[in-house]
Amino acid sequence: MVTRELARLCMRLCVWIASAGLLMCPSTALAQAPDSAQALRAEIDQLKRDFEAIKQQYGDRLSALEAKLGAAPGSAAAAAPPPSAPALPAPAGTESGTSPQVLGASIANAKVFNPDMAVIGDFLGAAGTNHVQPDPFGPGTHPNALQLHESEAAFQAVVDPYARADFFMSFGEEGVGVEEGFITFTSLPGGLLTRVGKMRAAFGKVNSLHNHVLPWTDRPLVIGHLVGGEDGINDAGVSVARLIPNPWIFLEAMGQVFRGDSGVDPNGHPLFQTTRRRELSYVGHLRGYRDITENANIDLGLSYSRGHNGLSDGNLADPGSLVTQLYGIDATYRWKPLQRSIYTSFVGRAEWIWSRRDQPTGLQSGSGMYLSGDYQFARRWFAGARYDRSDRPDDASALDTGGSFVITYWPSEFSQVRTQYRRTNYALGPSANELLFQVQFSIGAHGAHPF
Amino acid sequence: MTITKRVAGVMAAAMLTWIPTSAQSKLNVITATEDLASIAREVGGDRITVESLAKGYQDPHFVEAKPSFILKLQKADVLIAVGRDLEIGWLPPLIQQSRNAKVQVGAKGYLDASLGASILEIPSGNITRAMGDVHPLGNPHYWMDPENGKRIAKEIADKLSELRPADSAFFQQQLASFTTRLDAAEKRWLAQMAPYKGTKVVTYHRSFPNFAERFGLDIIGYIEPRPGIPPTPQHTLDLINEMKRQNVKLVLVEPYFDMKTPLAIGRDTGAQVLVLPPSVGGVKEVTDYFKLFDYDINLLIDAIKKSRAT
Numbered sequence: 140m141v142t143r144e145l146a147r148l149c150m151r152l153c154v155w156i157a158s159a160g161l162l163m164c165p166s167t168a169l170a171q172a173p174d175s176a177q178a179l180r181a182e183i184d185q186l187k188r189d190f191e192a193i194k195q196q197y198g199d200r201l202s203a204l205e206a207k208l209g210a211a212p213g214s215a216a217a218a219a220p221p222p223s224a225p226a227l228p229a230p231a232g233t234e235s236g237t238s239p240q241v242l243g244a245s246i247a248n249a250k251v252f253n254p255d256m257a258v259i260g261d262f263l264g265a266a267g268t269n270h271v272q273p274d275p276f277g278p279g280t281h282p283n284a285l286q287l288h289e290s291e292a293a294f295q296a297v298v299d300p301y302a303r304a305d306f307f308m309s310f311g312e313e314g315v316g317v318e319e320g321f322i323t324f325t326s327l328p329g330g331l332l333t334r335v336g337k338m339r340a341a342f343g344k345v346n347s348l349h350n351h352v353l354p355w356t357d358r359p360l361v362i363g364h365l366v367g368g369e370d371g372i373n374d375a376g377v378s379v380a381r382l383i384p385n386p387w388i389f390l391e392a393m394g395q396v397f398r399g400d401s402g403v404d405p406n407g408h409p410l411f412q413t414t415r416r417r418e419l420s421y422v423g424h425l426r427g428y429r430d431i432t433e434n435a436n437i438d439l440g441l442s443y444s445r446g447h448n449g450l451s452d453g454n455l456a457d458p459g460s461l462v463t464q465l466y467g468i469d470a471t472y473r474w475k476p477l478q479r480s481i482y483t484s485f486v487g488r489a490e491w492i493w494s495r496r497d498q499p500t501g502l503q504s505g506s507g508m509y510l511s512g513d514y515q516f517a518r519r520w521f522a523g524a525r526y527d528r529s530d531r532p533d534d535a536s537a538l539d540t541g542g543s544f545v546i547t548y549w550p551s552e553f554s555q556v557r558t559q560y561r562r563t564n565y566a567l568g569p570s571a572n573e574l575l576f577q578v579q580f581s582i583g584a585h586g587a588h589p590f
Numbered sequence: 591m592t593i594t595k596r597v598a599g600v601m602a603a604a605m606l607t608w609i610p611t612s613a614q615s616k617l618n619v620i621t622a623t624e625d626l627a628s629i630a631r632e633v634g635g636d637r638i639t640v641e642s643l644a645k646g647y648q649d650p651h652f653v654e655a656k657p658s659f660i661l662k663l664q665k666a667d668v669l670i671a672v673g674r675d676l677e678i679g680w681l682p683p684l685i686q687q688s689r690n691a692k693v694q695v696g697a698k699g700y701l702d703a704s705l706g707a708s709i710l711e712i713p714s715g716n717i718t719r720a721m722g723d724v725h726p727l728g729n730p731h732y733w734m735d736p737e738n739g740k741r742i743a744k745e746i747a748d749k750l751s752e753l754r755p756a757d758s759a760f761f762q763q764q765l766a767s768f769t770t771r772l773d774a775a776e777k778r779w780l781a782q783m784a785p786y787k788g789t790k791v792v793t794y795h796r797s798f799p800n801f802a803e804r805f806g807l808d809i810i811g812y813i814e815p816r817p818g819i820p821p822t823p824q825h826t827l828d829l830i831n832e833m834k835r836q837n838v839k840l841v842l843v844e845p846y847f848d849m850k851t852p853l854a855i856g857r858d859t860g861a862q863v864l865v866l867p868p869s870v871g872g873v874k875e876v877t878d879y880f881k882l883f884d885y886d887i888n889l890l891i892d893a894i895k896k897s898r899a900t
Contacts, residue, residue, distance in 0.1 A: 300696065303686065326691030330664070382664065382689065389657040428657040433645070436656060477648040478846050518820050518848070551819060553719060582719075588679040590655045 254296035257583035263288040269571035332380045340372035341424040342442045343467040352589040354513045356577040360527035361507030365494040367402015367410035389428040412449025420446025435474045442467035461497035484515040505530030521547040537566035554580040620666040624871040625733045628879040632768040646871020649846040655680040663688035673704035676730035707738040722816025735800035736776040791840040797868040821851045833859045839897040842866040
């Protein structure tokens with residue numbers, strides 16, 4: 140429809156140009172009569188001015204239409220303007236529509252209510268041998284030298300004036316799953332930020348992050364051993380977060396309740412598993428943040444989680460399952476000089492995790508941690524290192540340790556190539572030396588930069 | 591329950607329910623950039639408080655969504671954004687976590703300052719990321735034209751009047767005063783730049799199309815091969831050849847870009863390399879919207895004179 144209108148406009152413009160041309164030809168011929176020459180010149184000038192004005196007017200209308208046309212196919216990429224505001228020409232009381240020069244209204248388009256869509260591909264490769272954990276990125280036994288590990292499709296939009304929704308579907312090699320799908324109520328009274336749906340729990344730092352924003356190809360050893368691995372604590376439930384006002388720091392308290400099914404440990408056993416409806420799992424998180432200078436800041440967190448682990452509690456009358464409790468401390472230090480922020484930065488991260496897992500054979504109290512640093516040394520280059528150590532969840536006397544070096548290259552904001560050397564010393568098997576590769580790419584809407 | 595436990599309980603409950611009372615008489619305005627803050631300050635006068643999230647010397651595309659900004663947004667009555675996807679990487683998550691219904695996109699306290707402005711470089715036809723990090727809604731650096739400055743000021747005055755009808759006359763009067771002063775200054779700037787109309791320049795990023803159009807600069811190329819893509823050797827070589835062919839003697843660089851490539855281009859072509867702030871706060875001396883143009887125009891004219899003298 141817009142194309143037809145554009146064509147009509149073009150035709151009208153042509154007619155104007157043609158008629159203006161016709162008008163001008165006879166007048167130049169007549170201009171030979173000396174006495175009326177000046178009057179004619181004035182007339183011609185007037186005509187020229189009229190023509191220019193009309194050309195200007197049509198030019199503006201044409202470019203507005205072109206912008207409309209141009210915006211239509213790319214509208215999915217226009218992630219920022221959530222539908223409600225920019226679609227309207229201007230808020231009441233303004234006059235942005237009256238001046239022909241003003242193009243403010245040109246961003247309206249038909250697909251404006253579609254959610255912002257993006258697909259992120261995560262391709263992984265592995266070389267070297269690992270006898271203890273043959274799958275380089277999970278607890279499975281398949282060697283998986285090359286894999287399209289995950290394709291994440293994101294759909295995000297504002298629901299209504301009170302909420303927005305985010306869906307992240309993860310297409311793995313075995314099937315499709317909802318990685319996250321939740322509604323966020325952005326304007327509840329009392330400053331409560333509430334989420335309902337399936338989501339990654341706010342236990343520590345790494346558990347809440349999607350694969351594509353991690354600074355490594357894998358997740359730290361302690362996450363795989365004690366916090367449920369790649370999927371981690373990720374479950375259906377309700378999350379409520381509130382800022383605790385104080386004059387010194389950003390302080391946020393978060394409480395989450397989940398169904399109670401999450402994660403996989405290195406033996407393939409679930410981290411949390413329910414056998415009864417009342418066996419819910421809980422996560423509590425307290426986050427403190429403070430700017431040290433305008434270039435540096437520190438982010439600290441305390442986490443607690445409790446859930447049932449699916450191991451029988453031996454109660455024959457009312458069979459239920461035993462409990463696993465997790466405690467965590469996380470710390471992140473970021474440095475990024477504002478004026479050169481796109482060229483250099485440093486992020487140091489550490490998490491300590493303690494696990495108390497009730498088993499039919501008795502309580503296993505294990506712990507683990509990782510410490511990592513990532514330095515950006517050029518606009519597109521990052522180098523990082525990570526130290527890992529963790530007890531095994533079912534046998535806290537077995538301590539695995541490891542370390543990694545990572546190099547990442549970003550061709551653009553929308554793709555990255557990464558190599559990681561990883562060494563793992565297993566308590567119960569031979570050490571593994573592995574070289575891991577990753578190519579990540581994203582198409583569609585421009586998402587938020589990770590922080 | 592012991593008394594201490596009760597007291598602790600009451601204190602905890604009080605902490606959880608206590609909402610900071612930001613209902614002072616002044617409207618609390620938060621802007622995305624310092625340019626908008628400066629214009630808002632002109633319009634709002636002493637009836638508002640203004641603070642910008644981004645600093646003028648940082649790349650406005652790549653501001654970090656720090657939690658400390660969430661605290662600022664939480665207490666804001668008005669949020670003024672540049673729009674046109676400039677803040678797409680950082681403002682949406684901040685708004686989302688602000689817990690402030692007033693500044694959600696589409697709410698009364700949210701103002702997209704671009705809605706009344708004249709926007710250049712709105713892409714037509716099929717756009718893909720092969721063109722780099724293109725902005726489908728047009729070039730977001732539109733404040734670099736005083737005509738747009740007036741339009742932004744009008745949008746802000748109308749928004750403030752809408753939120754504080756009692757102060758409407760004051761805001762409109764401030765707007766009129768700002769517009770008059772800006773008109774006068776613009777006339778002066780145009781007169782200063784008139785002799786140098788058509789001067790050919792190269793810029794790093796596409797930050798100056800509105801400025802160039804208003805003040806008669808001819809931008810013949812960019813150091814970035816495509817928006818948001820860092821310079822490549824081949825593109826730099828092509829640019830140097832083009833600059834030599836067209837005898838371009840000025841390279842303009844935003845304060846947040848690396849100087850290595852621009853300086854190399856300058857050495858090779860004999861062009862002067864200027865760090866030209868596209869924002870208030872881009873350099874120390876530029877403390878408001880008027881000084882932004884004063885500074886940039888003086889810097890340009892000095893450089894052009896120097897290049898003509900040699």
